[in-house]
Every structure is written in C-alpha cells, then in structure tokens.
Amino acid sequence: MALLKIKVKPNSKQQALQKEVDGSFTVHLKSPPVEGKANQELIQFLAKHLGVPKSQITIKSGLSSRHKFVEVPDVNP
Known part of the structure; x- marks a missing residue:
C-alpha cells in the first residue's frame, strides 16, 4: 500500500x-x-483514476481537513 x-x-x-x-x-x-461529500467524491475519483475498487482506498488522516493522507494500493497515478 x-x-x-x-x-x-x-x-x-x-x-x-x-x-x-x-x-x-x-x-x-x-x-x-x-x-463528508467531498471525501466520498475523493475516494470515487481516486478509485476511477487508479482503476481500483473504492474499498481499497482509505483516508488515513485529515477527514475534516483539506490536507489528507490517503492509503491506496501500489499503483502509479
């Protein structure tokens, strides 16, 4: 990840x-x-862009901040 x-x-x-x-x-x-609408859209956008299921993308920190750390499977965006 x-x-x-x-x-x-x-x-x-x-x-x-x-x-x-x-x-x-x-x-x-x-x-x-x-x-949480922007967070949901972020997960959907990254999943589509990276070609992975939404369930494999997790916001690790920054749920209520503009600066976030997001865990994704090992792929090159």
Missing part, C-alpha cells in the same frame, strides 16, 4: 488531479466540504 499526501480543493468547476513538485497531489473536486 502507498500513502499519498493530497490537498483537496472542493467546490471546483471540474474534477482534476495535479502532481506537485514536492511529490504530493492536489485534487480539485466539485462537491462542497459538507457532511
């Missing part, structure tokens, strides 16, 4: 994934950061 450092930007016009210079990722999501 790999641990990704992700900065989430909710309420964006489009979904997008950007790799930053420091090796972390910025994910733009359409959902608002209300009642």
